[in-house]
Amino acid sequence: MPETGCLAPSKKAAGKAAKAVVTPAPRMRRVRDRNQGLLLRAAERVFARAGFAGATVAEIAREAGVPKANLHYYYPEKRDLYRAVLDNILALWLGETDAFTPEAEPLAALEAYVRAKMRFSRDYPDASRVFANELLHGAPEIGAYLRGALRKLVASKAAVIDAWISEGRIAPLDPVHLFFSIWAVTQTYADFDTQVAAVLGVRQVSARQHAEATEAAVALFLRAARPDAVASRTTSGKLA
Amino acid sequence: MPETGCLAPSKKAAGKAAKAVVTPAPRMRRVRDRNQGLLLRAAERVFARAGFAGATVAEIAREAGVPKANLHYYYPEKRDLYRAVLDNILALWLGETDAFTPEAEPLAALEAYVRAKMRFSRDYPDASRVFANELLHGAPEIGAYLRGALRKLVASKAAVIDAWISEGRIAPLDPVHLFFSIWAVTQTYADFDTQVAAVLGVRQVSARQHAEATEAAVALFLRAARPDAVASRTTSGKLA
DNA sequence: ACATTTCTTGACTATTTGGTCAGGATTCAC
DNA sequence: GTGAATCCTGACCAAATAGTCAAGAAATGT
Numbered sequence: 001m002p003e004t005g006c007l008a009p010s011k012k013a014a015g016k017a018a019k020a021v022v023t024p025a026p027r028m029r030r031v032r033d034r035n036q037g038l039l040l041r042a043a044e045r046v047f048a049r050a051g052f053a054g055a056t057v058a059e060i061a062r063e064a065g066v067p068k069a070n071l072h073y074y075y076p077e078k079r080d081l082y083r084a085v086l087d088n089i090l091a092l093w094l095g096e097t098d099a100f101t102p103e104a105e106p107l108a109a110l111e112a113y114v115r116a117k118m119r120f121s122r123d124y125p126d127a128s129r130v131f132a133n134e135l136l137h138g139a140p141e142i143g144a145y146l147r148g149a150l151r152k153l154v155a156s157k158a159a160v161i162d163a164w165i166s167e168g169r170i171a172p173l174d175p176v177h178l179f180f181s182i183w184a185v186t187q188t189y190a191d192f193d194t195q196v197a198a199v200l201g202v203r204q205v206s207a208r209q210h211a212e213a214t215e216a217a218v219a220l221f222l223r224a225a226r227p228d229a230v231a232s233r234t235t236s237g238k239l240a
Numbered sequence: 241m242p243e244t245g246c247l248a249p250s251k252k253a254a255g256k257a258a259k260a261v262v263t264p265a266p267r268m269r270r271v272r273d274r275n276q277g278l279l280l281r282a283a284e285r286v287f288a289r290a291g292f293a294g295a296t297v298a299e300i301a302r303e304a305g306v307p308k309a310n311l312h313y314y315y316p317e318k319r320d321l322y323r324a325v326l327d328n329i330l331a332l333w334l335g336e337t338d339a340f341t342p343e344a345e346p347l348a349a350l351e352a353y354v355r356a357k358m359r360f361s362r363d364y365p366d367a368s369r370v371f372a373n374e375l376l377h378g379a380p381e382i383g384a385y386l387r388g389a390l391r392k393l394v395a396s397k398a399a400v401i402d403a404w405i406s407e408g409r410i411a412p413l414d415p416v417h418l419f420f421s422i423w424a425v426t427q428t429y430a431d432f433d434t435q436v437a438a439v440l441g442v443r444q445v446s447a448r449q450h451a452e453a454t455e456a457a458v459a460l461f462l463r464a465a466r467p468d469a470v471a472s473r474t475t476s477g478k479l480a
Numbered sequence: 481a482c483a484t485t486t487c488t489t490g491a492c493t494a495t496t497t498g499g500t501c502a503g504g505a506t507t508c509a510c
Numbered sequence: 511g512t513g514a515a516t517c518c519t520g521a522c523c524a525a526a527t528a529g530t531c532a533a534g535a536a537a538t539g540t
Contacts, residue, residue, distance in 0.1 A: 031516080069521095135434055136372055138434050139435065143434070150435075174452070177456035184425045189420075312529065
């Protein structure tokens with residue numbers, strides 16, 4: 001899970017003897033991994049509930065159970081830690097689109113994706129919130145990723161969906177906006193979980209309520225994506 | 241627009257001569273209104289792009305064009321200013337549900353609501369973002385509002401929709417989750433506008449693209465909410 | 481006019497916070 | 511063992527920031 005691209009003794013620290021710092025040496029990896037893991041998990045929690053600006057390194061260190069100075073040993077700057085957290089999250093967030101292949105059954109793929117995203121919002125609410133917060137403030141750290149990998153991914157999946165549409169196997173919904181909608185709806189149950197709980201009249205959204213939310217989301221998208229039953233039922237396409 | 245419940249010379253300032261402080265006096269209202277307006281608008285912008293913790297009163301004051309000390313004259317604490325901004329936003333956010341009356345045409349009401357919410361995300365993106373940020377961090381300031389007015393509102397509108405459902409005039413979607421979904425989808429175009437722009441491959445979402453997003457959202461919800469044409473077609477024949 | 485209230489603002493302060501550092505403790509390869 | 515890399519950490523520091531204050535400048539009612 002670690003190995004986030006941020007080597008520990010940063011440029012500054014490695015000022016004097018810069019010989020074999022390239023690889024952190026295959027030696028003592030246990031301690032580093034352990035502490036980085038602790039710090040990453042603590043940081044995710046704290047960033048999730050306070051945002052980047054609102055989080056303090058002291059609090060993260062306390063939550064991780066290590067002295068602040070030790071945190072700075074692994075992550076020289078607050079931003080390094082934040083980046084590491086985001087990198088972890090992106091890896092998770094990107095997945096789950098495998099179902100969208102030309103041969104797949106469109107509605108089944110859609111349902112699987114919605115369910116996967118709902119599961120994500122249940123299992124990794126902190127990750128979702130950190131991600132949301134980053135987007136909300138203009139994605140200063142992951143903008144390049146959004147314009148790169150994510151954009152490419154969406155474009156390729158949109159092509160698949162467009163093909164399904166022209167075959168009449170799914171309703172003619174704009175695929176890109178469909179993705180935006182799915183992300184929005186599923187993440188709302190993590191990011192704005194406070195609002196959901198408040199409107200539902202509970203302190204915390206229960207597992208059961210989350211399951212109901214999942215069914216509601218699935219129903220919404222499946223109903224919307226259901227191809228118009230009528231159509232012209234000709235050979236290839238339909239009402240083009 | 242001002243008159244946000246936060247009178248200027250707070251408890252502290254009004255320590256000595258506390259006689260007729262109840263009403264700010266109908267006198268000099270011009271200056272106060274003007275400056276509070278400037279500050280509120282500046283604060284909304286700054287809070288929108290930096291969040292509560294990330295925003296600095298100095299920046300808000302600069303953006304409003306007044307000295308920092310003058311800001312503190314009207315809003316003794318940063319939180320007072322934040323509350324005032326939120327109060328303004330809530331008033332806006334609450335509206336637009338008038339269309340949901342028992343007599344209304346369900347799909348028309350739904351469409352009107354979605355369009356209104358999309359318009360909101362276009363016209364008040366900063367308000368939307370401040371609101372989103374507040375929710376994201378657990379709604380420390382407006383939690384009571386969510387559990388009170390908002391919850392009641394949703395409950396009453398959900399009852400209307402449930403009635404529509406039992407009359408077969410709209411698809412059997414959970415009304416409360418329908419609201420969550422509509423809010424999620426429409427606000428995503430304000431709150432996560434960075435992501436939308438990135439995936440669309442543009443720097444800024446254009447007016448035209450926002451219009452397309454609106455049509456996509458309307459299509460999504462109308463298709464999902466369309467009652468199943470078949471049904472039982474009994475006594476109170478609906479589909480008029 | 482003039483007393484009174486409201487407003488304005490530069491200068492100041494207390495606190496928080498990210499980050500540094502030097503010296504010591506561990507750990508590991510050999 | 512032992513030497514070298516790695517790790518640990520209390521004590522510090524400089525910068526940023528929310529909030530104060532007191533003295534004076536407008537504005538206002540009568």
